[in-house]
Amino acid sequence: MKILIVEDDALHRTYLGESVRAALPECDMVLEAADGATGERLAREHASDRVVMDLQMSPRNGIEAARTIWRERPDTRILFWSNYADEANVRGISRIVPPGAAYGYVLKSASDERLRLALRSVFIEDQCVIDREVRGLQQKSTGAVSGFTDSEYEVLIDIALGLTDRTIAKRRNLSLRSVQNRLQQLYEKLGVYQPNEGDAEARFNLRSRAVTVSLLRKLVNYTALERAEIELVRWLEKEGHSHR
Template identity: 55%
Template sequence: MKVLLVEDDQFHATFLQDALSEALPEVTEIIHAADGAVGEEEARQSGLEAIVMDLQMERRNGIEAARTIWSERPQTRILFWSNYADEAYVRGIARIVPDDSAYGYVLKTASRDRLKLALRAVLLEGQIMVDREIHRLQKGGASPRNRLDDSEFAVLVDLALGLQDKLIAERRGMSLRTVQNRLLSLYEKLGVYSEMDESVTLNKRVRTLNRALATRTINIETLEAAQRDLDTWLAGRR
């Protein structure tokens, strides 16, 4: 059994190699890729279908690399390993994982035993396994009332890209009134209204982006991927 390890930090890569050797004696070779772009090419050339993937990497992040790999080989088993339990990452994975694919999401703060369990469960046994904190985000957190639905999240991303309401409506196939209602909902759910002070005038759209970044509802990787999607959409629109 061959495993591809995609991790740009050498210390973490060495730690993972040791954990893999302990958890999976079936592994005959571990191939290390230092970023997502190299990982895509290694997976393509070697036909590897067992991958441990860091999420935050400089040249190409794990979400983008996994999307490419799954588009070519949807049966690939991927265990994501990250410092962050961002809602943005959870949504990103949910959008790209193929039906019935085995995947996992474990935090780098997890114990070594927990990591080894996840490695075996996902890469060998083909199970789906996520950390409790990540599972909580997938279920919408402790307060369903404050959970963003998919249409609200889409409007939030377009807002972060600088689109005005009319262009968001066109892109998302919504009416202008629907977009404006989604914005009002975002102000409420992200706590913008609760921050308002009658003595100070704040820009609600900017405060919404501030709150989304502070709560890691969106992150830089989400915006980079969204910008590429927007560029494609604008090119087709012309």
């Protein structure tokens, strides 16, 4: 059994290596990669179907790498090992995991034992293992009050990128008013209306404020923005061409 480790922090990488060797004596080969790109390459060359990797990496982050790995071998088992449990990461993963694939998500703050269990469950038993803290987010994200619709999340990203209402409408194939409706729902759910006890004037620019609280609540984060920006420029180019 071969296992591929993708993690840019050297200390964490050696720690993962030791944990893997200790938890999985049936593993006879441990590959290591220090960034997403070489991780993808090693996965391809060695046809490795068991990967444990970090999410926060630069220049090529974990979600991107996982996407291409899964595109080439959808049955790859991937265990994500991340610092944070924020909605942006969870959403990003559940968007790309192939149906039926085994994967896991454990936090770096988890105990050695928890990591050991996750390694065995995902790589030997083909189970899905998701830390409780993260699981809480998943429930919310599909569910009720504090969770967002996919469409709401879309406009959130769009205004975070700094797009105009009109541009959003064009990009998402909606009317101007529909975009503004979504925005209203978003403002509502983010609790951005706080005229400070009734009477006084509004202190916040709703649009910008919405982005701020999303950042503070970790509904979006830096890597999510980065990814979205890349998609945006791609779309902008396509748009530009079709208009001349």
